[in-house]
Amino acid sequence: MSGKENAEILGSIGAMVEAEKRLRARIASGAADQEEARAELAALEVKLDQCWDLLRQRRARAEFGEDPGGAKLRPAAEVEGYQS
Known part of the structure; x- marks a missing residue:
């Protein structure tokens, strides 16, 4: 498994989680336009889901001897x- 690419994906996930926390705090405090902030939050959540999915794909491919770069x-x- 290519640790560098996975680390980059995890770094992106971490940055998005921090952005999500800041945005939720702005929404809770009333410092953000509610409609705009909720739309931004929804888009961020989708991007997070996509990144987590990509990371899971890469890990699964590596586990089964395939090239993680094919994810x-x-x-x-x-x-x-997807359903949980």
């Missing part, structure tokens, strides 16, 4: 359609 960012509609 691709899936469309939002596909990732958001």
Whole structure:
């Protein structure tokens, strides 16, 4: 597994989680336009889901002896359609 690429993905996830926390705090405090902030939050959550999905794909490919580099960012509609 290529640790460098996974570390980059995890770094992006960390940055987005921090952005999500700041945005939620702005929403809670009333410092943000509610409609705009909620739309931004929804978009951020989709991006996070896509990144987590990409990381899971990479890890699974590596586990089964495949090239993690073959993992691709899936469309939002596909990732958001998954059921837990």
